[in-house]
Amino acid sequence: xxxxxxxxxxxxxxxxxxxxxxxxxxxxxxxxxxxxxxxxxxxxxxxxxxxxxxxxxxxxxxxxxxxxxxxxxxxxxxxxxxxxxxxxxxxxxxxxxxxxxxxxxxxxxxxxxxxxxxxxxxxxxxxxxxxxxxxxxxxxxxxxxxxxxxxxxxxxxxxxxxxxxxxxxxxxxxxxxxxxxxxxxxxxxxxxxxxxxxxxxxxxxxxxxxxxxxxxxxxxxxxxxxxxxxxxxxxxxxxxxxxxxxxxxxxxxxxxxxxxxxxxxxxxxxxxxxxxxxxxxxxxxxxxxxxxxxxxxxxxxxxxxxxxxxxxxxxxxxxxxxxxxxxxxxxxxxxxxxxxxxxxxxxxxxxxxxxxxxxxxxxxxxxxxxxxxxxxxxxxxxxxxxxxxxxxxxxxxxxxxxxxxxxxxxxxxxxxxxxxxxxxxxxxxxxxxxxxxxxxxxxxxxxxxxxxxxxxxxxxxxxxxxxxxxxxxxxxxxxxxxxxxxxxxxxxxxxxxxxxxxxxxxxxxxxxxxxxxxxxxxxxxxxxxxxxxxxxxxxxxxxxxxxxxxxxxxxxxxxxxxxxxxxxxxxxxxxxxxxxxxxxxxxxxxxxxxxxxxxxxxxxxxx
Ligand code: AMP
Numbered sequence: 001x002x003x004x005x006x007x008x009x010x011x012x013x014x015x016x017x018x019x020x021x022x023x024x025x026x027x028x029x030x031x032x033x034x035x036x037x038x039x040x041x042x043x044x045x046x047x048x049x050x051x052x053x054x055x056x057x058x059x060x061x062x063x064x065x066x067x068x069x070x071x072x073x074x075x076x077x078x079x080x081x082x083x084x085x086x087x088x089x090x091x092x093x094x095x096x097x098x099x100x101x102x103x104x105x106x107x108x109x110x111x112x113x114x115x116x117x118x119x120x121x122x123x124x125x126x127x128x129x130x131x132x133x134x135x136x137x138x139x140x141x142x143x144x145x146x147x148x149x150x151x152x153x154x155x156x157x158x159x160x161x162x163x164x165x166x167x168x169x170x171x172x173x174x175x176x177x178x179x180x181x182x183x184x185x186x187x188x189x190x191x192x193x194x195x196x197x198x199x200x201x202x203x204x205x206x207x208x209x210x211x212x213x214x215x216x217x218x219x220x221x222x223x224x225x226x227x228x229x230x231x232x233x234x235x236x237x238x239x240x241x242x243x244x245x246x247x248x249x250x251x252x253x254x255x256x257x258x259x260x261x262x263x264x265x266x267x268x269x270x271x272x273x274x275x276x277x278x279x280x281x282x283x284x285x286x287x288x289x290x291x292x293x294x295x296x297x298x299x300x301x302x303x304x305x306x307x308x309x310x311x312x313x314x315x316x317x318x319x320x321x322x323x324x325x326x327x328x329x330x331x332x333x334x335x336x337x338x339x340x341x342x343x344x345x346x347x348x349x350x351x352x353x354x355x356x357x358x359x360x361x362x363x364x365x366x367x368x369x370x371x372x373x374x375x376x377x378x379x380x381x382x383x384x385x386x387x388x389x390x391x392x393x394x395x396x397x398x399x400x401x402x403x404x405x406x407x408x409x410x411x412x413x414x415x416x417x418x419x420x421x422x423x424x425x426x427x428x429x430x431x432x433x434x435x436x437x438x439x440x441x442x443x444x445x446x447x448x449x450x451x452x453x454x455x456x457x458x459x460x461x462x463x464x465x466x467x468x469x470x471x472x473x474x475x476x477x478x479x480x481x482x483x484x485x486x487x488x489x490x491x492x493x494x495x496x497x498x499x500x501x502x503x504x505x506x507x508x509x510x511x512x513x514x515x516x517x518x519x520x521x522x523x524x525x526x527x528x529x530x531x532x533x534x535x536x537x538x539x540x541x542x543x544x545x546x547x548x549x550x551x552x553x554x555x556x557x558x559x560x561x562x563x564x565x566x567x568x569x570x571x572x573x574x575x576x577x578x579x580x581x582x583x584x585x586x587x588x589x590x591x592x593x594x595x596x597x598x599x600x601x602x603x604x605x606x607x
Contacts, residue, residue, distance in 0.1 A: 007053070011298070017301070018040075018300070044306065054305060073272020092153045099330045104120070106321050122164055166203075210262055315381075326358055
């Protein structure tokens with residue numbers, strides 16, 4: 001190579017290996033993130049061969065964190081944030097306290113000083129933003145109530161970390177456990193007194209800075225950012241719009257961190273949130289998606305790089321204890337806290353599973369602890385190993401929670417039938433977390449997706465008096481449908497458990513009115529195997545999609561673009577007096593000449 005290019009080689013090495021191992025993991029039916037972590041271990045310093053730049057990788061990963069949090073902010077309004085405050089604030093604080101206590105206990109057992117044990121505990125108490133958000137996004141939970149609580153919880157943890165990063169160095173000074181230079185006793189006491197005020201002052205300054213940033217964003221940012229984006233959208237330049245989205249997400253996050261001492265993630269979240277109420281937020285989210293995913297992958301690679309596999313052999317017991325605290329201790333604490341708030345079990349399980357891991361903040365705390373001489377190097381190694389293993393175990397935790405849920409709900413139901421009079425109101429109130437029972441309809445139609453297409457289908461079925469139900473992915477739409485008295489199920493219809501709720505064997509027809517053909521194929525396939533005689537009508541946007549859907553069992557596939565063309569031809573035929581025939585040469589090429597469709601409309605009468 002003509003010159004040294006650490007940035008390029010880190011990005012290329014990280015992405016290429018992550019791609020290879022991610023694809024391999026997928027092939028082996030494991031979550032791709034395991035592949036990304038392995039790629040990280042391979043480009044890390046603890047394995048032979050190529051070593052990526054160890055300071056650049058985590059910095060690149062931060063860009064992933066920023067874009068992820070920006071994306072979440074885009075789905076969040078201030079109202080959403082406030083609505084989960086009641087549970088997220090006390091919940092996160094109680095969980096941090098509990099996990100810190102456990103970590104401190106383990107540290108004490110290992111003979112570490114109190115300060116070091118506390119830093120260790122604190123590092124085990126904060127979940128990784130990337131892992132949590134990726135898990136929620138994969139399960140399409142970000143916009144559900146439990147997703148909002150989990151994100152609110154994350155934001156409280158984030159704020160707590162901002163405070164901790166300011167306070168730990170100060171406390172290390174007074175604690176005397178650090179390698180601070182020795183002082184005469186009187187000077188030490190004076191310092192203690194000063195610092196007492198100083199710590200109070202520091203907390204106050206940090207809080208004031210955070211408050212100032214939030215206020216600025218809510219007062220000025222809320223006007224300025226949507227206004228800028230609208231102006232850019234009006235230029236019609238896609239490139240500029242994309243650039244605008246990136247500039248705002250990265251710029252606000254960086255400014256928040258440099259000027260106000262707020263974390264990058266929190267800054268990005270607010271940048272997204274002030275744009276959330278604008279109708280452009282959807283487009284902004286789409287534009288930031290590809291970069292976000294690429295950089296989030298680099299996050300996992302950078303975590304993998306820190307991991308030294310040798311520790312698994314050297315210190316198996318302390319690692320087991322650390323993982324126990326992260327995966328079980330924290331999860332159980334979160335579960336109990338959420339249940340204490342009388343939230344449904346499904347909510348509690350999702351939140352506790354999503355928090356049963358640690359990541360980027362823990363690394364920062366560990367590094368700080370070691371730098372200050374509080375935390376022994378061994379503590380940092382345990383944190384790193386705990387992080388990678390808990391991230392690998394996280395999908396498993398979600399899987400277990402899904403499995404556990406029916407069992408636990410069974411026992412809860414038995415309890416509640418024993419004492420029916422005391423069933424709490426929250427349990428009976430309709431919510432997305434209530435246990436859903438399959439539909440009892442027979443001879444019905446199933447409408448999948450209730451957007452621009454599905455809505456028209458549904459309205460027509462309704463006015464014709466045909467019994468039907470809807471499967472929708474957006475909780476807002478499901479809420480609206482239920483309010484209208486229409487039977488609707490929330491979830492991704494491509495998932496078997498959601499589709500089964502529609503009572504396919506008894507249904508007469510299914511209209512797959514979603515834009516994603518890949519998911520539509522999965523739905524058609526399952527519908528056909530559950531009910532060989534069901535009429536499957538599907539939506540497509542290209543000839544290739546039409547073919548694929550037919551292969552998977554669809555009886556009729558309506559290609560959106562062709563129908564638009566037909567509609568246009570139809571309209572033209574009414575104006576031009578000669579008969580305009582619809583002709584689609586592309587379609588004709590592949591299907592023969594008899595597919596020319598003439599419009600039925602006679603030309604309008606001349607006045
Ligand atoms: P539109 O493109 O306007 O017809 O909207 C499509 C609708 O389908 C939206 O309301 C989506 O929330 C919904 N949708 C998309 N994919 C799925 C899916 N896999 N399962 C259920 N609903 C979906």
